[in-house]
Amino acid sequence: MNIQSQRGSSTVTLIGALIVAVLAIILLAGLFTSGSKLDPEVADEISTAGRIQPIGQVKVSDGIPAGSRTGEQAFEKVCSQCHAADSTTANSPKFGNTADWAPRIAKGFDALKESSINGFANNAMPARGGASYLTDDELARAVAYMANSAGAKFVAPEVPADAAAE
Numbered sequence: 001m002n003i004q005s006q007r008g009s010s011t012v013t014l015i016g017a018l019i020v021a022v023l024a025i026i027l028l029a030g031l032f033t034s035g036s037k038l039d040p041e042v043a044d045e046i047s048t049a050g051r052i053q054p055i056g057q058v059k060v061s062d063g064i065p066a067g068s069r070t071g072e073q074a075f076e077k078v079c080s081q082c083h084a085a086d087s088t089t090a091n092s093p094k095f096g097n098t099a100d101w102a103p104r105i106a107k108g109f110d111a112l113k114e115s116s117i118n119g120f121a122n123n124a125m126p127a128r129g130g131a132s133y134l135t136d137d138e139l140a141r142a143v144a145y146m147a148n149s150a151g152a153k154f155v156a157p158e159v160p161a162d163a164a165a166e
Contacts, residue, residue, distance in 0.1 A: 067137060085097065116128070140156055
């Protein structure tokens with residue numbers, strides 16, 4: 001090969017490399033500057049939330065709408081962990097045990113309800129029995145259910161009619 005053809009080959013290669021580099025820069029610049037052009041009327045709160053929401057969502061539930069659990073359902077779901085008749089949790093009154101419940105029943109329904117909502121530090125009972133999703137009425141129903149099993153005559157809040165139908 002002569003020197004002239006080698007020089008021409010190098011020049012062609014160099015020009016080709018420059019063209020490829022310039023095209024790559026133009027394409028990358030176009031990619032990074034194109035962005036998402038949103039119409040301000042479309043970019044409302046709901047559509048923004050839809051665009052940024054997680055791919056999957058986890059919902060932990062027993063399938064019962066909030067506020068519509070009966071006392072028995074709340075007891076079975078949450079309270080039974082410590083208050084079941086065969087529970088070994090210290091200082092918790094056991095379901096149906098009159099001796100355990102008598103001093104508590106004597107304090108009255110409102111005091112028991114407040115202890116279930118706010119917790120009871122002396123006996124290590126957490127607020128809402130550790131179930132923050134239970135409503136005040138659901139807790140009141142659970143308290144009435146447990147205390148009534150040991151002889152109380154407490155009247156629990158009614159389950160909403162629309163929830164009872166479900």
